Amino acid sequence: MYRLERKQLLEVPKIIVWSVFGFQAGFLNAFGFLAFGSFVSHVTGVGTQIGMAVGSNSLWYELELLGFPFSFIFGAFVSGLFTSVRLERGLKPQYTQVLFIIPLGLLVMFLLGSRGVFGTFGEGLLVWHDFVLMYFLSFICGIQNGCIAVLTGGQIRTTHLTGLSTDIGTDLSRVLFGKLNKTENQLTKKINYSRLATFFSFTLGSVFSVIETKRLQFEALWIPLFTSLILAVAMMQIRRKLYRVFSN
Numbered sequence: 001m002y003r004l005e006r007k008q009l010l011e012v013p014k015i016i017v018w019s020v021f022g023f024q025a026g027f028l029n030a031f032g033f034l035a036f037g038s039f040v041s042h043v044t045g046v047g048t049q050i051g052m053a054v055g056s057n058s059l060w061y062e063l064e065l066l067g068f069p070f071s072f073i074f075g076a077f078v079s080g081l082f083t084s085v086r087l088e089r090g091l092k093p094q095y096t097q098v099l100f101i102i103p104l105g106l107l108v109m110f111l112l113g114s115r116g117v118f119g120t121f122g123e124g125l126l127v128w129h130d131f132v133l134m135y136f137l138s139f140i141c142g143i144q145n146g147c148i149a150v151l152t153g154g155q156i157r158t159t160h161l162t163g164l165s166t167d168i169g170t171d172l173s174r175v176l177f178g179k180l181n182k183t184e185n186q187l188t189k190k191i192n193y194s195r196l197a198t199f200f201s202f203t204l205g206s207v208f209s210v211i212e213t214k215r216l217q218f219e220a221l222w223i224p225l226f227t228s229l230i231l232a233v234a235m236m237q238i239r240r241k242l243y244r245v246f247s248n
Contacts, residue, residue, distance in 0.1 A: 002093050002242060009152050010190040015197055017234050021148060021158035022198035024227045025141060026205025029159075031220060032137050034213045035121060036130045038068070040137040041145075042160035071135040075142020083150040092243065096236045098147050102140050103228040106221055109136060113218025121217035151238075155191065161199055168195050 008014070025041045032040035082098035112118060118129045145159040157163050171188050174180060180188060213220040 002087060003153050004151055004238075004242065006155065006187055006191070008242075009156060010187065010194060014238065015194045017231065017238070018148070018156050018158060018194060019197045019201040020227055020231055020234075021144060022201035023205035023208075024224045024231070025144065025159040026202035027209040027224050027227075028137055028141060028205075029202075030206040030209035031213050031224075032134060034210065035118075035218075036123070036134055038134055040068075040134060041141040042072075042162070067131060067135050068138050071138040072142040072145075075139040075144075076146035077142075078139075079143045079146030079150070083147055087150070093150065095147055095151055095239050096232060098143060099228070099232045099235050101143055103225055103232060105136060105140055106225040106228055109133065110219065110221040110225055113221060118218060156194070156198070158198060158202075161202060164195050164199055168192055168199070 004014070009018075029039050029041040032038055078101070079098050083093040083095060086093045113121075113133070118133050119127065123130065141159045145157060148156055148158050171192050175185060175188050175192070208223065209220065212223060216222075
């Protein structure tokens with residue numbers, strides 16, 4: 001209830017929405033790397049950094065890095081309070097409300113960064129404000145990933161490419177060598193097209209991030225701020241149609 005079915009999430013307008021979410025995540029991920037040498041839209045790379053810090057006995061740095069996965073998890077936790085928790089309580093999930101946290105947070109980061117609160121752009125993880133920015137960007141990505149995962153029943157992921165690439169490969173094997181009926185074959189192909197669109201949009205977001213961040217530094221956050229507002233409005237339309245279906 002109040003989740004998109006497989007056919008619904010493969011409609012062209014929704015595929016565009018997932019792609020823009022991927023673009024936004026790719027932009028923020030590259031921005032984080034350029035700002036302080038660490039990715040923010042997934043925890044794999046930072047998990048490796050934590051292990052390296054342990055191996056080199058960098059205890060304080062290790063503890064600071066641990067805040068990153070906790071920030072991502074906390075973002076998904078907050079998203080869950082608005083979505084999956086309400087679903088389990090028989091209430092309507094608040095997809096739009098939780099997504100509006102993203103532009104609000106990015107606006108704050110944009111204003112603080114443009115006024116020099118975060119220090120010198122690209123200085124790496126040196127002082128407390130660098131970690132604050134990294135934690136907050138990770139928190140935002142956790143919200144985005146958690147919200148879309150609940151809305152699509154875990155079929156669409158927009159902040160990282162590992163699961164996406166795995167799903168593309170496994171479903172491709174089903175299409176080529178499985179015994180799918182005609183309907184299932186078409187749906188499986190379409191969802192892989194959707195995943196590929198998200199994959200390339202994530203990469204495109206990273207490209208734009210490198211170009212704009214080198215030019216504007218912290219002020220480049222206006223781009224994901226803009227896309228997040230567009231996406232929140234788009235989600236209002238998706239939510240309205242979804243609620244109408246289940247109300248009839």
